[in-house]
Amino acid sequence: MAASLLLAASESGSTGALLLQYCLDGLTSGSLFALLALGYTMVYGIIELINFAHGDVFMLGSFLAYTLVARLGLDRLDPAGRWGAIALLLVVVPVFCATLNLSIDRLVYKPLRKAPKLAQLVSAIGASFVLMNIGLLWGGPADRNFPALLPQQNLLGPDAAVRLTTQDLMVILVTLPVMIVLAIVVKYTQLGRAMRATAQDPTAARLMGIHVDRVIGATFVIGGAMAGAASVIYSLYIHTISFQMGFQNGLYAFTAAVLGGIGNIPGAVLGGLVIGLVRSLSSGYVGERWTSALVFVILIAILVFRPSGLLGSRTREKV
Amino acid sequence: MNGHRLLARCDNLWAPCLVLALVYPFLTPLENLLFRYTEMSFGAQLTYIFIYAILALGLNVVVGYTGLLHLGIAAFFGIGAYITGILRVAAYPFQLDFLSTLFLSALGAALAGVCLGAPTLRLRGDYLAIVTLGFGEVTRFTLRNLEAITAGTRGLNPIPPPGIPSPLARLLPTLGIAPDFALDYRLFYYLCLGVLLLVIWLLGNLERSRWGRACVAVREDELAAACMGLRIMKVKLSAFALSAALAGLAGSLYATTLGSTAGPDAFDFARSITILAAIILGGLGSLRGTLLGVFLLVGFDNVLTPLVDGLLQRWTAGATGSANFWLTFSNWKLMVFGLALILMTRFRPEGLLPSCRIQHELHDEGAIVEGAA
Numbered sequence: 001m002a003a004s005l006l007l008a009a010s011e012s013g014s015t016g017a018l019l020l021q022y023c024l025d026g027l028t029s030g031s032l033f034a035l036l037a038l039g040y041t042m043v044y045g046i047i048e049l050i051n052f053a054h055g056d057v058f059m060l061g062s063f064l065a066y067t068l069v070a071r072l073g074l075d076r077l078d079p080a081g082r083w084g085a086i087a088l089l090l091v092v093v094p095v096f097c098a099t100l101n102l103s104i105d106r107l108v109y110k111p112l113r114k115a116p117k118l119a120q121l122v123s124a125i126g127a128s129f130v131l132m133n134i135g136l137l138w139g140g141p142a143d144r145n146f147p148a149l150l151p152q153q154n155l156l157g158p159d160a161a162v163r164l165t166t167q168d169l170m171v172i173l174v175t176l177p178v179m180i181v182l183a184i185v186v187k188y189t190q191l192g193r194a195m196r197a198t199a200q201d202p203t204a205a206r207l208m209g210i211h212v213d214r215v216i217g218a219t220f221v222i223g224g225a226m227a228g229a230a231s232v233i234y235s236l237y238i239h240t241i242s243f244q245m246g247f248q249n250g251l252y253a254f255t256a257a258v259l260g261g262i263g264n265i266p267g268a269v270l271g272g273l274v275i276g277l278v279r280s281l282s283s284g285y286v287g288e289r290w291t292s293a294l295v296f297v298i299l300i301a302i303l304v305f306r307p308s309g310l311l312g313s314r315t316r317e318k319v
Numbered sequence: 320m321n322g323h324r325l326l327a328r329c330d331n332l333w334a335p336c337l338v339l340a341l342v343y344p345f346l347t348p349l350e351n352l353l354f355r356y357t358e359m360s361f362g363a364q365l366t367y368i369f370i371y372a373i374l375a376l377g378l379n380v381v382v383g384y385t386g387l388l389h390l391g392i393a394a395f396f397g398i399g400a401y402i403t404g405i406l407r408v409a410a411y412p413f414q415l416d417f418l419s420t421l422f423l424s425a426l427g428a429a430l431a432g433v434c435l436g437a438p439t440l441r442l443r444g445d446y447l448a449i450v451t452l453g454f455g456e457v458t459r460f461t462l463r464n465l466e467a468i469t470a471g472t473r474g475l476n477p478i479p480p481p482g483i484p485s486p487l488a489r490l491l492p493t494l495g496i497a498p499d500f501a502l503d504y505r506l507f508y509y510l511c512l513g514v515l516l517l518v519i520w521l522l523g524n525l526e527r528s529r530w531g532r533a534c535v536a537v538r539e540d541e542l543a544a545a546c547m548g549l550r551i552m553k554v555k556l557s558a559f560a561l562s563a564a565l566a567g568l569a570g571s572l573y574a575t576t577l578g579s580t581a582g583p584d585a586f587d588f589a590r591s592i593t594i595l596a597a598i599i600l601g602g603l604g605s606l607r608g609t610l611l612g613v614f615l616l617v618g619f620d621n622v623l624t625p626l627v628d629g630l631l632q633r634w635t636a637g638a639t640g641s642a643n644f645w646l647t648f649s650n651w652k653l654m655v656f657g658l659a660l661i662l663m664t665r666f667r668p669e670g671l672l673p674s675c676r677i678q679h680e681l682h683d684e685g686a687i688v689e690g691a692a
Contacts, residue, residue, distance in 0.1 A: 050445060108661055112668070117444075118388065119668035122599045122660050125592060129657030136650060251452075251588075258449045293460035296453030303446055304438045 017161035022284040023277065028168050030276020031175040032237070035230040036253035037260070037268040038182065039101075039223030045199045045263030046219050048117065052124040053104055055250020056131035057224055061097040061231030062241040063138050065089050066146055075147035082149045086236065090174065094228030101224025102217055104131075110213070128247075135243035143242040146235040167237050174233050178226060179269060186265060191218055199263065252279075255299050261312020270310055333607060340365070340512060344505040345495075357626045363504040364622050369511040370572050372613045373518050375594050376606070377565025380522070382595065383604035383674075384531065385558040386538030387440075388448040390591055391455030395563040397462060397586030398431050399424040399570025404475030404580040405468070417481030421514075421571050428567020429560045436559040440552060455591055462583035469583070476579030481510070507576045514572060518565060522606060525561075534558050535604075535676070593620070596660055602670025604677055611672055616656075624652050 036058055043051045069075055074085035108127045112120050150166045186192035197205040198215045206212050234249070235241055256275045260267025275295055282294045302310065343349070344362055353361040378392045402424040406413045415423070439450045462469045469475065480500030483491070488498040497503040525531050533554045536544040545551050574580045593616060601612025627648040635646050644650060663670075669677050 044445070048445075050448070108665075111665055115664065115668045118382075118599060118603065119664040121388070122596060123664040125596060126657040126660030126664070129653040129660070131657075133651065133654035133657065136653070137645075140644070141650075247588075251456075255449060255453065258446060262445065289464050290460070293457045293464070296457045299453050300439065300450050300457075303442060303450055307442050307446060309446075 014161060018284065021162050022280045024162065024164065024168065026277035026280030027273060028171045028237070028276070029280065030273035031171060031269075032230055032234055032272070033249070033253050033256045033275050034269040034272025035175050035178065035226050035233075036249060037256040037272045038179070038265065039227050040250075040254050041257040041260070041262055041265060041268040042195075042219050042223050044257065045265075046195060046216055047109070047113070047120075049109065049120050049124060050254065051223075052121070052250070053108075053127040053131055054101070054223065054227060055246035055248075055253065056128050056135065057097050057101050057104070057246070058227040058231045058234070058249065059135050059241070059243060059246030060100065060131060060138070061093045061228040062146070062235045062245065063135055063243075064096050065093050065232050065235050066139070066144060066241060068092065069147060069149070075149060079151070086149060086170070086232070089232045090229060093232050094225040097228030097231065098221045098224035101220045101227065105217060105220040110216075132243055132246065135246070139241070139243055141243070143240050146239045146241055148239060149236055171233050171237055174229060178229055182222070182226070183265070185222075191215070195219060252295070255295065259299055259302060259309055261309030264309065264311050264313075267309055267311035274310075344508055357622065358629060359622070359625065360504055361622070362508055364618075366504065366508045366511050366576060367573075367621060368614055368617050369508075369515045370569050370576065371594065371597075371617045372610055373511075373515055373572070374566050374569035375598050375601075375609050375613045376518055376522055377562040377569065378594055379562075379598045379604065379606075379609045380534075380558050380565065381562040383598060383609070384526070384534040384538065385555060387555065387559070388444055389451045389559075389562070390448050390588070390595065391451035391453070391458075392562070392566050392594055393586040393588070393590040394451075394455040394458035395428040395432060395566035396570040396573070396590070397458055397580075397583065398563075399428045399567030400574035400580045400586070401462060401469060401475065401570075402427045402567070403571040403574040404478055407478045407575075408475045409477075409479075410475070417575065420575075421568065424571035425564040425568040428570065429564035431567075432560045432563025433556065436556050440555045440559060452588065452591075455586075455588055459583045459587055462586070469580075472582045472584070474580040474582045474585075475574075478574055478578050478580070480506075480578070481575065511572055511576065514568065518568070519606060519610075526606070530554070530557070538604075593617075596656075598670075600660070600663055600670060602673035602677070605670070605672055605674035608670050608672035608674070612670070619656070620652075624649055 036055070039054050039057075040051060043049060043054070068089060069085070072085075074082070074088075077085055104127050108123050109120060112123055150170060152165050152167065154160055154163050154165060155169070156162060156164050186195060194205070194210045194215045195218070197208065197210055198212050202212050205215075234245075252275055253272065256271035257268045258271070259274060260269070260271030278295050278298055279291050282291045286294060306312075343365065350360065350362055374392065374396055377395075378389060381387050381389045381392075403420050405411050406415045406420045406423060407417075435451075435454050439447060442450060463471060483498055483500075483506075491498040491506075496505050498506075500506045533544070533549050536547065536549060537551055537554050541551055544554075570586075594613075597612035597616040598609045599612070600616060601610065602608025631646050631648055635643050
């Protein structure tokens with residue numbers, strides 16, 4: 001149905017087609033932000049920490065993908081082999097990012113669980129700097145071109161007014177199942193229940209026999225794996241990676257998490273999609289250079305009227 | 320405990336430090352010696368450290384005293400710098416004198432702070448943090464994009480140096496100082512040091528005033544403070560405005576000293592984070608801690624890094640002829656900085672020279688809670 005809608009719009013003339021194109025691009029990049037935002041929101045939900053290093057874990061994931069592609073010559077494979085290569089990247093990179101995220105938690109954040117919130121935040125900033133420096137040493141100061149592994153011709157025909165490529169489809173095909181699996185895990189499994197319980201009240205969860213540290217570790221593993229998946233599809237979709245990309249995208253993803261209501265999983269997805277749409281529409285209609293400013297103006301405006309984000313519940317101050 | 324005792328002893332070194340700061344410009348051999356090794360004027364670098372110290376003291380009012388996480392202080396620094404630029408450069412018809420510019424920059428930044436704070440200060444901790452961060456980014460992009468007003472990435476320049484009143488101009492040569500800001504760094508040095516000391520004196524008094532105690536009460540427990548009859552919004556908003564004003568003041572001095580507003584990217588998130596890290600490193604809510612933190616961090620960034628880079632380059636250039644990527648200290652700077660932050664929060668979460676109140680809380684928390692129960 002969506003495809004027929006696309007076709008209809010592409011025939012109906014340029015303004016409608018353009019709008020549809022912007023929405024499509026926005027939703028695609030928005031689902032990327034959403035994937036990244038989930039990592040922020042889950043960690044925040046469980047230990048109330050803005051994990052500044054999350055964006056840099058994402059960045060290092062892209063660098064690993066880049067190194068793998070370059071070293072193994074994955075970009076010289078035939079089309080079927082390339083799909084295999086992408087599948088390989090989607091296994092290796094998330095495992096790497098999950099391990100990295102877990103080690104950061106164990107080495108940096110865990111000793112500080114009882115420290116004041118601000119101290120934890122500073123250590124997160126420190127971890128982010130260290131990872132960023134590792135990225136700089138790994139990939140050098142300049143931007144790198146990530147080779148295109150997927151065909152880029154328009155699936156709707158060469159003359160269609162709306163462009164939908166295999167790359168766009170790939171983003172949706174990866175992010176959507178990941179989010180659905182995450183939703184199922186959090187809602188129905190024992191681990192998910194333990195996570196929700198820990199988020200609500202760590203002490204009570206501990207009293208109920210939940211191994212709180214293990215649950216926190218699992219949260220970091222899941223968040224890291226999603227950052228890894230996001231880094232692979234980001235590299236395949238955007239094609240430019242640099243050691244600073246973690247910071248910029250992390251900022252948008254974190255904004256998405258706050259916009260949706262931090263700690264709230266559907267909120268992070270909604271926030272990501274909203275940010276993606278705002279960015280794409282404002283690049284199209286207002287001008288590329290105002291995009292970032294507009295995103296944050298909208299964020300501030302939304303928070304003024306809904307102080308706990310779009311889907312966040314109003315929390316009462318505990319006495 | 321040993322480290323603590325050592326730092327406590329350092330505490331007594333403030334008077335000598337002040338004297339050293341006051342007489343440093345006249346220790347020409349020392350300056351020349353440092354210049355030979357670093358190839359930069361240490362005194363001029365100190366001037367920038369004084370400016371950043373004013374900025375950090377401003378941030379400390381919001382984060383340290385009032386306990387609100389502020390991630391966008393650089394925006395107000397930038398607003399101050401650009402107001403100064405607009406009021407001073409030849410391209411605009413204003414060309415006010417230096418002192419009124421300084422005052423108007425602080426005032427303008429404070430107004431911006433009130434405009435941002437009034438609708439958003441009721442947000443809870445991390446939501447407020449992201450709003451300030453967002454404001455920082457909005458300001459930076461606006462400064463960059465409004466090319467007709469701000470000259471885009473080039474920044475507004477040249478900003479003329481302040482005028483020197485004639486009695487002073489006659490006095491200066493007798494001290495061996497050229498009466499021209501462009502010729503002698505010492506004029507800016509004393510100007511910035513003077514403003515810094517004024518700010519320290521002001522904050523030292525405010526800290527112990529009714530208002531200062533109100534800020535701390537809000538930081539410790541908003542609900543309890545409200546129950547004691549404090550108007551939370553008023554306290555928060557005034558702290559926010561004061562911090563913005565100090566940041567604007569620092570921005571104005573920065574632009575004047577540099578002779579340019581620099582580009583908008585000088586006022587990005589990295590600057591806010593560095594200053595935040597400096598005050599947390601030094602010790603939140605403590606004047607001396609903030610000064611020490613700024614001295615260490617900005618010194619590391621502006622003085623130590625180029626110094627080590629130069630030494631390494633001289634050491635390796637003979638072998639390779641050009642700078643080695645792995646042996647360039649700037650490429651390791653973030654790592655050192657990050658590790659320092661991590662280790663510091665791990666082993667001394669209250670900062671190097673904490674205010675005694677916060678130190679007490681962190682180390683005797685159990686005892687206080689038990690006592691209360």
